[in-house]
Amino acid sequence: MKSTGRTAALPTALALALAFAMTGALLAGCAPSTSGGGPQKDEKSGTLRVWLFREVGNEPKERVVDRVMRKFEKRHEGVRVDVQYIPVDSRAEKIKGAFNDPSSAPDVIEYGNTDTAGYVENGGLADVTEEFADWPQARQVDPTAKKSVTVGGKVYGAPFFVGVRALYYRTDVFGDLGIEPPRTLGQVASAARKIRAERPGMYGLAVGGAYTYGAMPFIWAHGGELARKKQDGTFTSAVDSPRAKRGISAYTDLFGDGNCPAVKCAEMGGNENVEAFAAGKAGMVLAGDFNRQAMEDGKVKGDYDVVPLPGTERGSIAPAFAGGNNIGVLKSSSHRTLAVALMRELAGKETQRELFDAMGFLPTFTDTREEAAKKEPFVEPFVETLDAGTEFVPATPGWAEVDAGLVLPTMFQQIAGKKSGVDEAAGEAARKMDEAFAE
Template sequence: MHKRILPAVALGAVATLGLAACAGGGADNGGAVDGEGQELTVWIMKGTNPDASAFYDEVSDAFEDETGATVKIEEIQWADAHDRFVTSIAGGTTPDIAETGTTWTAEFADAGALEPLDEYVDAEKGLRDDLVEGLAVAGTYEDELYGMPWYAGVRSIVYRTDVFEELGLEAPKTWDDIVTAGEAIKAAKPDMLPFPVAGDAEFQVYPWVWGAGGEVATLDGKTWTSELDSKESQAGIEFYTGLATEHGFSSAGATTWKETDLRDSFTQGNVAMMLSGSWTPKALIEANPELDGKIGAAVIPGEDGGIAPSVLGGSHLSVFNTTENADLAWQFVKLMTTGEFAEKWADETGYFPGVQSAMEEALASTDPLVAPFAQQMVEGGASVPVTPNFGAVQAKKTTNSMIQAILSGQKDVATATKDAAAEMT
């Protein structure tokens, strides 16, 4: 059996080599493409970058200056995106380029809708080795790269530093530390949820599975088998759901919460600890300026210490095979994902770039709201199973339904995990 926990990459060692960003200039395959009079259509997900309009104007102008081609960027809602992609693939009406979530790239590649990018990547000196490994793995299907890493984020623990300081607590380094801190907060601040368990938030679950030594699924040959019902996975899920069912750190209402509900409750001052993305601290403070200086971050600990892997999320940029000029499309992808514009997008969104050379600043940061996430990504970035079928698992909400059944008391951990594993497999 092959483990599917995939490290983001040992970025610290590689980034210090000072790899040059690859944007600008000409590629080894002949330089910039002449796109005079041509227009590319690009789909980007709405909401990731609140300052998107200014960014799109700037990158479009730079692309036109470089190639002579214009770009039509259309923002798509995440909630509608998958169905829209499926419909456009079936009808042959896909855009030239689109942002594809890391769990969709393999699915669209399997459908025969995407152009392989290996030839373009390998023509750019040093680019292949510069890709963030976890994103590159997620963008690879049957040994070909179909998703160019664009940006990445990872979830870690976000907590109220003022509450911890008031109660003499330190950021948790083990699972027992989480319980100890939660009990202290519960006793001192009964109106605050110490660590709510959001029932409709799949990626909040897997760190506890991995932190206990379990797996979401394993691959043997060409056969995937879910391991959610293994002894180790059950132990992680029992700890996580036990924060609510055993320790009372959550609420009945949180059983149906999405991650957005969790963050809303945090900004309202009702939550002391939660798992949240590297892209969220800035937004939390913007939503409630009184939280400025009162938020900290910490890596998700393994059961007895260390770092529990966390899902390395983010997006690729993919070129669809309906494009009339794949070379021109690649030039735009390269402009967006490397160098100046990769760094600018990361700065504006709170995500990390998809190339290591643009991550040097984050890796060297001493900012308490940056450094822990960078460490989590470097030492504990992980991938969900890279298979076209995992999208169906997510669409059916197999993992979320399992957690909700446990939180609501409909099933015990053993039954819920066994049923979920069977459905996932």
Template sequence: MRQRRTAAALAALALLSAGCAGGTGGGDTEIDNAGGDVDGSGKTLDVWIMEGTNADATTYFDDLGKAFEEETGAELDVQMVPWADAHDKFVKAIAGGTTPDVAEVGTTWTPEFADAGALVDLTDAVSEAGLDGDLVAGLQEAGTVDGGLYGMPWYAGVRSVIYRTDVFEDAGVEPPTSWDELVEVGETLKKANPDMITFPVPGDSEYGLYPWVWGNGGEVATDEGGTWTSQIDSTEAQEGISFYTGLATEHGFSTPAATTWDEADLSDAFSRGDVAMMIAGSWTPAALVEANPDLEGKIGAFRIPGPDGGLSPSFLGGSHLGVFDTTDDADLAFALVRLMSTGEYGAEWGEQTGFFPGTNDLVADVAGSDDPVVAPFAEQFSEAGKSVPVTPLYGQVQGKKTVSAMLQSILSGDASVEEASSAAADEMDDIFQKGS
């Protein structure tokens, strides 16, 4: 979910990947008993969890530890790791063979660590446990490398559209269900509320762009026989980019200031009452009300529409649970992964953090909520969630802000969609070719 890569960390991970026989799945550790009882009496599992996602993590892991000990006889040694330090900490641990038994791994890191041979392939274990048909597709996709599942879906958030219900009601409009309707609603809102930003288009938010590329049938990049190739300049992608940026440049729904905005800037503008609707994460509404209590009861959500109806896919950002190849007891480690990601403890983590769990049956419970804000996000999550290109090299693309630079050049008028997307594609392909 988070991105932080120093040059030293990238170099170290590249060396690790090169040193693994065959790259992905370089270790020999296997899970032999994924569906039955596991005896871990007298053993302790080392577990790394990212700090800050759950404000009540101590209580959660106290309860989890007791349940795990009752089930297996084993104890847990849980270490909380700050997100900002986590990537480098993992890289050093992989290099030194000191990785934990189980750890939370951001979805965009899983391909890197799998490629370095540091993670155990969970494919057969998930199947044996009867879970392979229940994993949220977008999270499963993000954890799958060369056909093997190296990250068990744990939790994630998704972006949809949030809006001011009072502003929509006063203007006499309903949430749109197609791209044409989105423009029609926007025009009405703009006329009724000239002092509000109808639909800001933030130039420093790549995740706000992807739904319009994917929704129009485009891709960011594709794997062609083991070599990744950018598709951001394809006709389908360019049409999606044109529609999205056109909300600002053609229809005037945005503001020039948004050319450099990131998602935090979006939230600040919405909480001030300046925005009618915007792309936002499922974790955002509660924070907006906390920032401005006057918004209580005035925030709604709708799914990102497809061009002619249906849904446009949206990025799922969150975390997997990984079993590391250095574990002395892979069966016991997977028993913990299963306990944390399913049933009571999978649901409880989602409830406590405000994110969605990683299995369809748990998400279905959330989707059935009477909360008009929660349900649209849950539907977007389970029906139209998608991953960025599942390759370690895409982290370098994100590190260079290739997509944000493309957006900003279009929104500022410095380049056309064709020129900017072509430049972005060239930069992506250069990264892919150097890393292959």
């Protein structure tokens, strides 16, 4: 499959959602006035306030949302919907203010899926477990997407869109060097080293010590976990388990002169990895469906393809992190019934189909996603990856502290720079994670 045809737009909110777990730490410790319980009234008319993320090139999203709102207002007499697109740079403070001042808060909100546990801890999101269960469309929601709105067995929203990473590779370089698309992680490493040996000016596989979401699949593919949930509902770190350490070793072994020199690559994050590939400086990269526009705008246009990142066994697919955004109802809403109905409309199949066409957002419904793959062949490897089973970060407010504290990047960088061995670095990371989970 050559990368030709319609180009899906870059869903910036997704990339931001993955990074925004860090902002959850800013909200921790804030005891919102909504935490004591929601309002007693459930008004059936008036104005519903909605906050959504503003994208780069937001007009297509606005057109889809406007159509949803017009239909909603037509079906609900006496109801007006006011949509505000919030700037990402002031997002943390804006959400914090809404949680503390219900009078200024929206009824419905878009939020990053790594933020769920922190927002629930802060008392901002309404429990919509019963309404979600009664929603017929919910039966086709991807299990991992549902997990991203679930905390303590309760549901706090509806998945809005999902995004995963797969393996981009240079078809021209692979052809010139006689390399077949890799079928195992071992073959990925072998191909990377051959490319580096034959093309010394290129990275074989672009990797980054600060690329947490690119490293996680290596841990999961080897049977490791980031953390385990205990019977009391709390989490304990598992990055120092034997299987997790095998995955960590497989990833950090890719740092060095034989693939991606640590002096440069240890500091690189996901954006730098994508930029290196798009600029023609790497033979492979682990990147998202949401990175396609960067490739199309780069030097590699027409000379790349995508396959799922393989697992350790031939024919297997490495579990990927399921990123994305959700739509939730604030506990402070005085229009709960209407807000839940609007949440369903915004996160429903029809809207997700339109957003895929307009923005390239991957649907969270398995059947709708299959339709998208037939319509746009480029997304097939990402759909395969999702269907093979994805993973998520621990659903606990402590994850925000782990992420903001750069616990995992520090571990990878210490190993890549040969400042610590795998056992020592993983043990230190596990200790810091447990401290964050205990708070």
